[in-house]
Amino acid sequence: MLLENIPLGKSIEIFVDREDYRYRLTSKVEDTNEFRVCVTAISARGRFFQFQKEDRIRLVYRDEEVMWEWDHVKAGLAKLDGSPVHYLQIRDRGRSFNRRGAYRIKLLEYVDVQYYRVPGKPGLLADVPEGLPEVSVDDMDHMSEEKKEMLMELWTPKVEHCMIKDISESGIGIYTDKEFRTGDEFYLEVPSSYGSLPIRAAVIRKTEISSPTSNYRFLFGCELTKADQRLIRYIYEIQRERLKKQKESKLQQQEKREEYEKRKKERMEEEKKQEEDDE
Secondary structure (H helix, E strand, O other): OOHHHOOOOOEEEEEEEEOOEEEEEEEEEEEEOOOEEEEEOOEEOOEEOOOOOOOEEEEEEEEOOEEEEEEEEEEEEEEEOOEEEEEEEOOOOOEEEEHHHOOOEEEEEEEEEEEEEOOOOOOEEOOOOOOOOOOOHHHHHOOOHHHHHHHHHHHOOEEEEEEEEEEOOOEEEEEEOOOOOOOOEEEEEEOOOOOOEEEEEEEEEEEEOOOOOOOOOEEEEEEEEEEEOHHHHHHHHHHHHHHHHHHHHHHHHHHHHHHHHHHHHHHHHHHHHHHHHHO
């Protein structure tokens, strides 16, 4: 697919591998040509995302059931008609693959999710709010109880007990009784054979659970905004192990069927021989 065929205003995903983490960014297409796409400048809390020279960047565009992917992307900050944009420079025409091909594993692991709330502002944050004043012990001693409580509210994460339903390299399903809203962010650690893997996620959809046998009120579908690089390796290892077990199970079933057919044939031959002897 050619970049210039992506309609303006459509969303694209940008995956940035940096050191031990993978960041997932999304933005809207503002302008395209054969080898470059400009997107609405990506920012958080008033600061533009800064791409680094060492970043490994991948661009993904989702078109119904097909995903288009470009590797080895270079990115930076520029201006388009006087407004800031991020540009993404590609070297090839990309490749397509089925979006359902992304492997999702069922975990059913209990975890605690953490989030921060800024009083008077909507939405939950996965990290400590930026711009908080630096306060010493002496400063705390001279503060009013009301101000101390306000600062502690900002600095102390809220914790909810949840269960991971399933996870892929780009998303996670969470069971919980806490009613999050679309766009809410939180932090959690995924248990794995590599130890606890830190991730940050943002809610994109909510499903209310009406079953009386369920232990939770809601199932939330979330996209990963930052994840430990080892998460992908962990998912692929589980995938290989489960596929191996499926193959072994099919082989065992095939062997049982062959053994059954063999014994059945032997019995029929014995019965036929017995009938001939009786005659």
